[in-house]
Amino acid sequence: MKALLSNAPGGPETLELAELGDPSPGAGQLLVRVKACAINYPDVLIIEDKYQFKPPRPFAPGGEIAGVVEALGEGVQGWSVGDRIIAMLGHGGLSEKVLVSAAMALPLPPERSFEEGSALILTYATSIHALLDRGRLKEGETLLVLGAAGGVGLAAVELGKAFGARVVAAVSSEEKAEAARAAGADEVLVYPRGPFDKEASKALAQMFKDAVGGQGADVVYDPVGGDYAEPALRSIAWQGRYLVVGFPAGIPKLPLNLTLLKSCDVCGVFWGAFAARDPKANAAHIQTLFRLWSEGKIAPKVSRTWPLARGGEAIAHMAARQAVGKLVVTMDD
Numbered sequence: 001m002k003a004l005l006s007n008a009p010g011g012p013e014t015l016e017l018a019e020l021g022d023p024s025p026g027a028g029q030l031l032v033r034v035k036a037c038a039i040n041y042p043d044v045l046i047i048e049d050k051y052q053f054k055p056p057r058p059f060a061p062g063g064e065i066a067g068v069v070e071a072l073g074e075g076v077q078g079w080s081v082g083d084r085i086i087a088m089l090g091h092g093g094l095s096e097k098v099l100v101s102a103a104m105a106l107p108l109p110p111e112r113s114f115e116e117g118s119a120l121i122l123t124y125a126t127s128i129h130a131l132l133d134r135g136r137l138k139e140g141e142t143l144l145v146l147g148a149a150g151g152v153g154l155a156a157v158e159l160g161k162a163f164g165a166r167v168v169a170a171v172s173s174e175e176k177a178e179a180a181r182a183a184g185a186d187e188v189l190v191y192p193r194g195p196f197d198k199e200a201s202k203a204l205a206q207m208f209k210d211a212v213g214g215q216g217a218d219v220v221y222d223p224v225g226g227d228y229a230e231p232a233l234r235s236i237a238w239q240g241r242y243l244v245v246g247f248p249a250g251i252p253k254l255p256l257n258l259t260l261l262k263s264c265d266v267c268g269v270f271w272g273a274f275a276a277r278d279p280k281a282n283a284a285h286i287q288t289l290f291r292l293w294s295e296g297k298i299a300p301k302v303s304r305t306w307p308l309a310r311g312g313e314a315i316a317h318m319a320a321r322q323a324v325g326k327l328v329v330t331m332d333d
Helices: 041-046 114-118 121-134 151-162 174-182 198-212 226-233 257-262 271-277 279-294 308-319
Strands: 002-005 016-019 029-039 064-072 084-088 097-101 142-145 166-171 187-190 217-222 236-244 265-268 302-307 326-330
Touching: 002 308, 029 084, 029 114, 029 308, 041 308, 064 097, 064 114, 084 097, 084 114, 084 121, 114 302, 114 326, 121 151, 121 217, 121 236, 121 271, 121 279, 142 151, 142 198, 151 166, 151 174, 151 217, 166 174, 166 198, 174 187, 187 198, 198 226, 217 226, 226 236, 226 257, 236 257, 271 279, 302 308, 308 326
Parallel strands: 142 166, 142 217, 166 187, 217 236, 236 265, 302 326
Antiparallel strands: 002 016, 029 064, 029 097, 029 326, 064 084
16 A cells, blocks of 8 residues: 655655555454545644654654545444545554544445545534533624634634624635635634734734624634734633634734733633543534534535645645645545
């Protein structure tokens, strides 16, 4: 089988296509022929050794896949050869075949494509955990979403609307604004690119305040970080909840006096740890996502695909913060 491997720390250009032997499923495992692998920001970090998990090399990046079961390990029940599945791996997805824990696999509905399936779990599971568990979002509240045209951003917009919130989407271009509107955002603002000096930061804070309204944003969903964080925090409502999701623009330093003045919460969002610590609660969220998917209230937006041999280009596209929705690598047949 072919796999796109990281042999040394570095950027997407360091990945190398290699021929490897097929893995064999152990007890409780499925051997899956990968059909599609979604790219996420952790893939940018993990090959540079900047992610919280550092797998031994060589390894293939790629944390979520959709594919077809080719073989069953000892003791596996409930799955058959030929079944279509979705799975989260952490890494390894940019390979033609992978091993998946049977207990962690999910069925891919027959009417859904492999590309859609591969793009569902990480972004929507992160966002539903963020909005409901950490943000305690309620119907009628105002939700401000930064980076609203990216994978997690669009998921947050769709879920916010599904849960009855007024959603204000903040993006960096008119193209991304159109994607946010299509996802159902009530208001969209296009913010300038950072970094910002003091005056530009104050101007951005005013943009956020004008967009969310006089009462402020009840929940701020921030997968961007950097110089965008403090202006967004300044637009938060009394007893609002600020959700820390990611840092592609850099790790910000927030003035904590603002949290006192607004009596607000700053909440970290680490979906992977939540899923491991409370699998029952995570499973309930996944059921909700599949229901909303079947009802047409959410739908992964795959904006572009690449073949396996060019998977590094997909990661580079993500690193450049050019992604609208999800980027997916498809396997060569």
